[in-house]
Amino acid sequence: MSNKKRLFIRSWGCQMNVYDSGRMADLLAPLGYAPAEAPDGADMVILNTCHIREKATEKLFSELGRLRKLKEEKPGMMLAVAGCVAQAEGAEITARAPFVDIVMGPQSYHKLPEMVARISRSGGVAIETEFPVEEKFDHLPAEAAPQGVTGFLTIQEGCDKFCSFCVVPYTRGAEYSRPAAAILAEARRMAEQGTREITLLGQNVNAWHGDGAEGLAGLLRLLADIPGVERLRYTTSHPRDMDEALIAAHRDIPQVMPFLHLPVQSGSDRVLQAMNRGHTAEDYLRLVDRLRAARPDLALSTDIIAGHPGEREEDHQATLRLIEHVGFAQAFSFKYSPRPGTPAAAAAVAHVDEATKDRRLAEVQELLRAQQAHFNAGKAGTICDVLVTGPGRHAGQIAGRTPWLQPVHAFGSSTLVGRIIPVRIVAGHPNSLSGEIVEQEKDAA
Ligand code: 5AD
């Protein structure tokens, strides 16, 4: 019988969680755990949870209910709950689901091997929900499984902004920036493993202020010098931390892609103030002008919340106007949902009723969808530099992405994976583009 143990990780929520799940797999690999496709028969199951929206806790408990049965069939199975729900509701999890072996917040993953060893030895439950974020990064393994042509790199965690609606400052803790040296070492390793496009991650990524570089702009400059790093992106940014140097980086560093996710949340000054965002609609529009002056082909993406407590019809109209004015290439929009412990959830002002929230969200989404379709259609007839990320859905096809993060499908050889090639776009669809590889590239392949 083989000693290989099977590890299944289910990840909800943000890209940071996807990155963390990868690092948890890296940490457990030396203990003999290899990734499994499904929880059935796994020796260890980790649920990496997200607390940001929706009914995260209920979703978790219904998933745990299903896993309990698997655990009964395989008593040695270890069950861990990680991520922001674990951080926020650790006590409730151990009380309501005593069959869970490990509850750990996002800053405790480096202790995972030790927790697993302790439980294998002596049983019991391990709970880690402290906030020693520096420690986490210091203890992550140097060995990491390759991520592929595109990869994530966490450079910053936590948030001190305390937007009224958001749980992140409570679940991920205070802002912490990793030092440049550690980030550069990880980026070099990723490039050596074949990653061509690196997306820097952080809840407040453009507030990065780690040792060894002058802000995020300085860090991007150092990253751009690494051989093999051909494209750089970063997400998520706060409008208040978009400084002159970072705007200039979009103009001056060719590796920095002309695409920026810049959440605005609302177009009404009254709501923005209630949200504690620290900027007005006008501030945001001026910022967009400066970014576009620096990089005329810059495409923007955003987050919008419909129905924040106290939002009136005129505020909603102001949001629609702001969206019209900017013209987004992509966006995420959400119906406001109260998160326990946040100021907005406890606000004395009237909460918007569900039907109104639904209607406002639908209006916001209709507009954003049309803008995205318009942006994609606008690429038809142009030639785009496409980073080939892998095989396409159909035989003989490749998939890739443009500088503006649009997925592209074209017929071509899989030997092109990892290269940036010119593709003539023949059609723009709502969520992707289809194209033809420019002829001389086909011959070269
Ligand atoms: N309700 C709705 N949307 C939310 N977001 C964060 N918290 C909430 C909430 N309580 C959205 C914001 C944020 C994105 C990641 O999730 O738009 O930018």
Ligand code: SF4
């Ligand atoms: Fe949450 Fe606001 Fe911080 Fe973003 S900036 S993580 S929305 S508190």
